[in-house]
Amino acid sequence: MSVIDELTSELARLPGIGRKTALRLTYHLLRQPAAQSRRLAETLVALTERVRPCERCFNLTEQPVCPLCADPRRDATVLCVVEEASDIASIERAGEFRGLYHVLGGRLSPLDGVGPDDLSIGALLARLEPEGVQEVILATNPSLEGEATALYVQRQLAGGAVRVTRIARGLPVGGDLEYADGVTIAQALAARREML
Numbered sequence: 001m002s003v004i005d006e007l008t009s010e011l012a013r014l015p016g017i018g019r020k021t022a023l024r025l026t027y028h029l030l031r032q033p034a035a036q037s038r039r040l041a042e043t044l045v046a047l048t049e050r051v052r053p054c055e056r057c058f059n060l061t062e063q064p065v066c067p068l069c070a071d072p073r074r075d076a077t078v079l080c081v082v083e084e085a086s087d088i089a090s091i092e093r094a095g096e097f098r099g100l101y102h103v104l105g106g107r108l109s110p111l112d113g114v115g116p117d118d119l120s121i122g123a124l125l126a127r128l129e130p131e132g133v134q135e136v137i138l139a140t141n142p143s144l145e146g147e148a149t150a151l152y153v154q155r156q157l158a159g160g161a162v163r164v165t166r167i168a169r170g171l172p173v174g175g176d177l178e179y180a181d182g183v184t185i186a187q188a189l190a191a192r193r194e195m196l
Helices: 003-012 019-031 034-050 085-094 121-131 144-157 182-190
Strands: 075-082 099-103 135-138 163-166
Touching: 003 019, 075 085, 075 121, 085 099, 099 121, 121 144, 135 144, 144 163
Parallel strands: 075 099, 075 135, 135 163
Antiparallel strands: none
């Protein structure tokens, strides 16, 4: 196998990158100055060597504790539980949430061999009392596995002093009812609120 084929195969393993796009990227890299390709390679090596999970929330960081956990302005009494570290960026982009996070590291998926012990649920439970957490917001994805994960975590927290909430689901702003699926419409109706 040639180096071009090897790089194309590696790039094709990335999410959202098919074989044609991987080949196009490979040829793009070949047209760039060698220094640019070296910088890319060095950055990839640095990424794998320096980035690790935060000791507290499991977000990805180069420090022992991520910048969000280290920020004293964040509300430590509210914890938002997400599946992956990339979900934090989506929530932060909205600019509304000022609490802290906890990354599960995936979602329950028995078909893929992912059970409760494969996620950081134990670490989540261990954080609650020492950190004075009063509310846990479950922000898993609205997929079958995400719902199962949220339900499992909710059951683990049941009976405790912590309030457990779930992010709302429904129609996006600018969305048309005509294009929404039945489950989304049903969830939007169930989560309706008073107009003030």
